[in-house]
Each structure stands twice: as C-alpha cells, then as structure tokens.
Amino acid sequence: MNTDNQSFTVLLSPDRKSLLIRDTNQNIREIWQLNCISRVSLGITEKVKKNPERTLLFQVELSDIPNQDDPSESTSNKSRCFRVILLARSIIEYNYWLDGLFLLNKLNNPSDYYNEDVERLTELDMCIRLSSLDLNQLPKREISMPTDPPPPLDFI
Incomplete structure (x- = not known):
C-alpha cells in the first residue's frame, strides 16, 4: 500500500x-497476521x-519474504513498519474491537461494556445453576403455542 490516506475495510479472518x-x-x-501488530493505542x-x-x-511491522525467482532481490527479509488509523463505524463496533484486542493480549484493558457483559453472564449462569x-x-425444536386459549378458570 502506498503512504497516501486511503479507505479500507478491516475484518477479522x-x-x-x-x-x-x-x-x-x-x-x-x-x-x-495479528502477531504483526506490535502496538495498539487509543x-x-x-x-x-x-x-x-x-x-x-x-x-504494524510486516516482513516481506523475498521472491525466490528474482535473483536481484536480497535473500534477507525486508520489513515494513507503518501506522494504521482505524475508525469504527459506531461506538459499539469500537468496543467490540477493544474487547477483541484485549482478549488477544494486544491491549491492557477491555471496554467498559466488557466487564458488564461478563458480570451479566456470570449472574445468568448462577441463576441457571440455582434453578437446577x-x-x-433443552428442547431441540420450538414448542408450539396452543391455538385456542385455555378456558377461563373459576376459583370460586
């Protein structure tokens, strides 16, 4: 890629x-490769x-492997270092990137939502365990709703 500002979409493979x-x-x-990212900052x-x-x-630090067919190229690997600025489309997408990079050990801290999500999942897990x-x-297919409502119940 050349050094001009260009627009690209970045996706996880x-x-x-x-x-x-x-x-x-x-x-x-x-x-x-994710291991080519040497530093991430906000x-x-x-x-x-x-x-x-x-x-x-x-x-980003990329190592280019020399072309084996071209004798004019050096046998040593060339490396390219450059800085990439990523702009998320939304705050939610930005937080997904933060959390993913945190899980890949590229960042020291997850997003604010990460801890909330982990806490919510832990609470749900505890509720399920306590409910036995x-x-x-769990059923493999959806349970159908009855077509007719149940008859009114009279408790008097």
Missing part, C-alpha cells in the same frame, strides 16, 4: 489469526483530532 484488508470494491488488498490517548472516541491506532436447570435437556 474466519480463522481469527489475521486481519483482512479490503478496498472499496471489497477486494482483499492485504492480509496482516485515539483518545493519542489525541486524535477527529472522532478520537472511535479511533484505534496500530503500529439442566441445559443439556
């Missing part, structure tokens, strides 16, 4: 080991002027 860089026509331009801490609350900055529900016995 299906195997969750690399980032797919797609151009505006959705063609894959590059694939970056737009707020880097004092980005435009949309700092949705911006992530990556320091066996989640292995």
